[in-house]
Amino acid sequence: MSKKTLVVTYLPSGERSHTKKLVDAFLAAVKGKAPVEQLDLLKDLPDVFTAEILGAYATRNYMGKPLTPEQTKAIAKMDRMTAQLKAADVVVVAFPMHNFGLPAVVKGWFDSVMLKGETWDINDKGYVGLSKGKKALILNSSGGNYEGTHAGWEHAVSLAKLEFQFMGYEIIETVAAGGMNAKPQEAPEVIAQAAEKIKALVANWYA
Numbered sequence: 001m002s003k004k005t006l007v008v009t010y011l012p013s014g015e016r017s018h019t020k021k022l023v024d025a026f027l028a029a030v031k032g033k034a035p036v037e038q039l040d041l042l043k044d045l046p047d048v049f050t051a052e053i054l055g056a057y058a059t060r061n062y063m064g065k066p067l068t069p070e071q072t073k074a075i076a077k078m079d080r081m082t083a084q085l086k087a088a089d090v091v092v093v094a095f096p097m098h099n100f101g102l103p104a105v106v107k108g109w110f111d112s113v114m115l116k117g118e119t120w121d122i123n124d125k126g127y128v129g130l131s132k133g134k135k136a137l138i139l140n141s142s143g144g145n146y147e148g149t150h151a152g153w154e155h156a157v158s159l160a161k162l163e164f165q166f167m168g169y170e171i172i173e174t175v176a177a178g179g180m181n182a183k184p185q186e187a188p189e190v191i192a193q194a195a196e197k198i199k200a201l202v203a204n205w206y207a
């Protein structure tokens with residue numbers, strides 16, 4: 001099976017980013033094993049549903065009607081990001097937690113690629129994911145830890161996972177480095193352990 005890989009990043013902390021260390025571990029491990037394309041969401045900001053884009057989406061994807069040239073243009077970036085995701089067998093999405101959830105830019109990317117008739121659809125049995133036989137890896141870091149009593153506060157990784165499930169991804173893994181701010185003295189060790197997990201996962205997925 002082809003293992004064409006798309007790595008989607010949102011790393012606004014730049015070189016200081018904790019999350020970037022996880023991305024670097026993935027890229028180093030996968031080097032030479034598969035073709036890798038990168039989408040830097042800071043350089044290529046996803047669109048969000050304006051009235052115009054939502055109108056084009058509803059017209060084409062729900063009503064099955066043709067678009068005007070203006071509508072085609074309005075939804076073009078979402079279409080491009082969706083086609084890029086659909087062309088990949090493995091997708092890696094890397095982002096920090098912001099305010100307990102997915103950073104807005106990453107949510108914008110999910111909204112851009114979760115197009116009905118492209119990555120999911122509705123049939124007589126209900127909702128159906130169209131991304132069969134594909135794998136997703138979520139890389140995340142956060143200031144706190146969200147296990148145990150605070151599990152219900154975590155809406156970043158959990159939402160990304162749900163979006164991939166809805167699109168039909170069959171294997172969804174997460175490597176998260178928690179406690180980056182709560183226990184900064186332990187951060188290097190937590191990141192090192194996460195990097196080891198990523199290495200093992202790549203060895204398994206790209207064997």
Ligand SMILES: Cc1cc2nc3c(=O)[nH]c(=O)nc-3n(C[C@H](O)[C@H](O)[C@H](O)COP(=O)(O)O)c2cc1C
Nearest residue numbers: 013017018019096097098099100141142143144180
């Ligand atoms: C705007 C902003 C909001 C944040 N909100 C949270 C939060 O709700 N919960 C949390 O645990 N950490 C939060 N953090 C901390 C980051 O998730 C943490 O420092 C993470 O490791 C940053 O990743 P980075 O170094 O890749 O940017 C926030 C950081 C920023 C900049």
